[in-house]
Amino acid sequence: MILAVVCVFTFVAALLATGLLRRYAIARSLMDIPNSRSSHSVPTPRGGGVAIVFCFLTVLFMLFQMGYVGWTLFCALLGSGSGIALLGFLDDHGHIAARWRLLGHFIAAGWVLFYLDGLPPVLMLGVTYDLKWFGYLIGAFYLVWMLNLYNFMDGIDGLASAEAISVCLGAALIYIVLGYIDHSAVLLVMASAVGGFLWWNFPPAKIFMGDAGSGFLGIVLACFSLQAGWLSATLVWSWLILLGVFIVDATWTLLCRLLRGEALYEAHRSHAYQVASRRYGRHLPVTLGVLLINLFWLTPWALVAATGYVDGVLALLLAYSPLLGLAIFFNAGKQENQT
Template structure:
């Protein structure tokens, strides 16, 4: 009953706070006005991600106080999440140079890794490897990439929210079935916080998340994957599989733009999901397709790793192969007139 009360409270806080933020944005003309790099066609209020941040971070001390989350994980999530959200909020309302944003991203990652204990041992093809200090460097890069790719992928209505909810609820289901119930609360609470926001963000969106929300979701999801890996190395592969849609699209797009010599820090519309949305003329089919891929392809493969002992590296490659084909099919990273 206590868990039900907490997750319900988080959902409704996010739901009503997003509505309040929308009214505030309309009153103050805080609008995302369409331009040549936009995937929307009408001015839309922005900054709704603050509701996700507030609802989730506000619940963390409660979970820790009642033993549902360790205090070390709580401080990692609180400090890194609040820092990234604040940085994104300031960038949403002005402009912060890319080098200073990147510095802030790495400082948040370092803070979180300090509390989590760095990168746990990795399981590769049945062998376990402890990478030591190199692992911590790779973990910091991983967290920074996760928060940036989530920002890149938050480009059409509902897609970032649906991805986060599918990944979190999928992880919760596998935790419950696999005997890792102690890991369930944080992703469940995050899913409820995003769910309240999604009511307003589902196509056609009435408010956008903004960098404060997308970067926050990226680093929190990355931290949840590392927290789980400390309990069992195979759970890192579970999270990487569940987040495969975003990881593959963003990575293929970045690599192709780098090879072409583009300025990768500039706004663009060359992700596969953006090409797909333009091809179908609506955001709904693409957002629902992401949900379907998560439920019917990625979740079963993640379950093979978590529940039936399938090698995580092999499952990841199998999971990503059709996603790579889809990314190429929908022109990820190509010039926008493709």
């Protein structure tokens, strides 16, 4: 009952805070102006993701005091999340060079790995591997990639919000099934905070998330996934499956662009979700489609991987196969005139 009250409070607080931020953005002319690389046609206020950051981190203190969040996860989330949000906020208000942003990203990743004691042991095909110091290196690149891909995938109305909510709810369900009920609390609070923002961001969006919000969600969800591995080795695969839509689309698009020698930070509209939104002429069908994929395709696969009924590697391959097919179908990664 107390947790339910906390979630409702978080949702309402995020909803109200986003409304206030929208007024602030309009007053300060913090607008996202459409250009040839945009997926929007109307100038829209940006920076609403700060509401998610503020409300989640505020309630995180409450969860820590109530015993739902341990000291290590609390420190990992607070330090990395606030740091990345601040970096994104500054970038939203004035451009920061890519090299300095990347440095900040690796510092945040190092912070997470320090408090979570590195990458958890990896279970592959029935064999557990402790990667020791090499795990820190892999973990750092994983965290930075998740942070950036979430930014890349925040390009149409409601998509990044719907992804975060459905992934957190799916993971919470899996935790409850496995008996990690207390650990599901922080996921439910995150879903509530994003839900309050989604009220304003649902197609057609009245405010955009901005780098502060998308980067924050990327690092926090990646942090959740690593911490899950210390609870159970199977849960890492569950998280990778739950995040499959974003991982497959962003990674496949990146690889295609790399093969053509394009600059990674060059603006483009070649992600599968962007191509799909242009084909359908609206953002709503794509956002709802991703939501349905997460709930009815990826969550069941993540559950069977978590319970051990199917090996995590096999479950991931089976779950990702149609996602890769969709990316290829929508010509993800190709130049716009080829899509």
